[in-house]
Amino acid sequence: MTEIIIFSSDLLKGVDTINLSNLKKNKNWTPYLLIAPTVIYYIFFWLNPVITSIYSSFKGVDGSFTLQNYITVFTATSFGEAFGNSAFIAGISIVIEFFIALALALLINKKFKGSAVFLFIAMVPMAIPAVGAAAIWKTGLTAHGWMNSLLYYLGFLAKGEKLLFLSGSKFSILWLVIIIDTWQVIPSMMIILLAGLQNLSKEAKEAGYVFGGNGLTVLRQITIPMLKPTIITAVILRLIAAIQIWLIVVMLFGFDRIPLLLERVIYYKEELPRLDNSYQIASTYAVITSIIVTIAAVVYLKFSGAFDTSRKEVV
16 A cells, blocks of 8 residues: 655745755855865965065065165166067067967868868977977077078088077067067967867858958958957967066076066076065066056057947847
């Protein structure tokens, strides 16, 4: 005989109320628990150093509050030169890298035969650490390095003839740094643009061809506008990294020859530790560099239309 148990409606109502209440509490706490490790990480490994650097930049040798560190930095000849060099490298390299990366992304996105192999080869420089890339170019650009050997075997140099890559003018050295940086950074920008291209609507591009547009017209009026959010992301990330270039320059030319903003931070922190205010000056350069990066990013976002909320998406 089957036994049937009937619960009263009041009892079931109480159970449902308790379960819903517990579920609601869990939902309220779950997002905070999920992001807690990230928040803790940023507090200890990002926010703490930032606050320490800002505090140190206003700290005098005797521990008192002072603006002398900023006065010292802004009145130094090396600051203007470091700012100019960093701006030149960042401005030129971003433009070159963007157009080359976009061209490569468009080419790979066509998925021609062998495109996977081409993508693998193009991604190789990104896999090389910055120190490794600097070591490769340092051994290659010396008088007896592999660059001169390669040019000799290709017939561009006569026997005994050498090109002194590392002894040129400041302008030529800056272009050399841009070329090396472009070689290493293009893959990262290319992969971001390629990911954006693969997520675009194929129907929109096909409609452009149907209405008589050619490849250039579709690229300029359909593909690029649709790719704009991805382009903004790629350029912002590259802008931040470009202003922080220093390792390749220091490994190739040492300190002081080509001053850069972040190079000044390392210079005062590591090369001049005996100065009473070396740490404070390094912190001041770090704060100024962070402010410049932030301003440059905001200006780019402003002119790129990222802050324009008046445009509405048409569905």
